[in-house]
Amino acid sequence: MRTxxxxxxxxxxxxxxxxxxxxxxxxxxxxxxxxxLTYASSGSALLTALSMFGAPLAGxxxxxxxxxxxxxxxxxxxxxxxxxxxxxxAALQAVPGLPLWARFAVIFAGAYVGSITAGARWALLxxxxxxxxxxxxxxxxxxxxxxxxxxxxxxxxxxxxxAGFAAGLPLQERLIVHSPAEIRxxxxxxxxxxxxxxxxxxxxxxxxxxxxxxxxWAVALLAAASLAATLVLTAGLRRTAPAPAEAVR
Numbered sequence: 001m002r003t004x005x006x007x008x009x010x011x012x013x014x015x016x017x018x019x020x021x022x023x024x025x026x027x028x029x030x031x032x033x034x035x036x037l038t039y040a041s042s043g044s045a046l047l048t049a050l051s052m053f054g055a056p057l058a059g060x061x062x063x064x065x066x067x068x069x070x071x072x073x074x075x076x077x078x079x080x081x082x083x084x085x086x087x088x089x090a091a092l093q094a095v096p097g098l099p100l101w102a103r104f105a106v107i108f109a110g111a112y113v114g115s116i117t118a119g120a121r122w123a124l125l126x127x128x129x130x131x132x133x134x135x136x137x138x139x140x141x142x143x144x145x146x147x148x149x150x151x152x153x154x155x156x157x158x159x160x161x162x163a164g165f166a167a168g169l170p171l172q173e174r175l176i177v178h179s180p181a182e183i184r185x186x187x188x189x190x191x192x193x194x195x196x197x198x199x200x201x202x203x204x205x206x207x208x209x210x211x212x213x214x215x216x217w218a219v220a221l222l223a224a225a226s227l228a229a230t231l232v233l234t235a236g237l238r239r240t241a242p243a244p245a246e247a248v249r
Contacts, residue, residue, distance in 0.1 A: 007136055012128040016121070019079070020141055023086070024148035030090055034103065041100055045215075049207030051103065055111035056196035062115025063193045075127070078120035085110055115193055119186055126176070134176055 008014055031052045038044075038051040089110040093103060122138070129137045179187040202222070210218040 002136070004136075004140065007129075007133065007140060010128060013125075013137060016124065016128070017141060017144055019083075020121070021144045021148055023083070024145050026086070026090070028148055030093065034093060034107075038100065038103070044207070045210035046204065046207035047100075049203040049210075051107065053203035054104075054200050055107050056193065056200040058108040058111040059115040059193040060197050062112045063190055066113070066116045073116070073120070075120035075124035078116055079124070082114045082117035082120075085113055119190070119192065122192065126181075131176070 008017075035048050035052040039048040042048070089106050092098070092106045125137050125141070126134055175187055175191055206218060206222055209221060213221075
């Protein structure tokens, strides 16, 4: 399976792709609305960043307590439950006059319970596609994330996000190579939740910096830190790159 035509010929993949697009579109628009509400009521860049990007912090606790369900609960059932929880959370956020603390409680509770879904989604992907098609399937799913962010967060942010997802594909392939099939859902879920948690921590840092210095300085400082982290990690990743024979077949 080497082409997009082959990939989208798989009915279950088409359905998963469309569901992922819908989920990202919903998350993007709700995050923008929630961020606007938070900033209007608090005037704090830190709280705004937390409201938009802080949910994965609850995913850390969920990864420790719930992630095993990624392999013990059928992935289709887990994804359906997650969709219901997200819809319920969005309905609660729409209640007029909801206190700020209650909004954050809804955000973090939903993220905690929903922490199992990342592993379930990628475990399902490995079930419905041949092993050698995982990277193509995952990259196509990542493309859907970028496309939905173009509509929600704007073109520049989406280009950066898409480039970041693409850069992570070789690492995901290494995870597949070295992960036993029976715990692959947990491994992929831990990777996904860990990545989102790091993004949330960086969003908190960005909000804190933006409360202390002008926003333009905050953007420049964090961009420089991101480039420095990339340079530091590059040499180690090159040394640990798997041999061609170890690639996913």
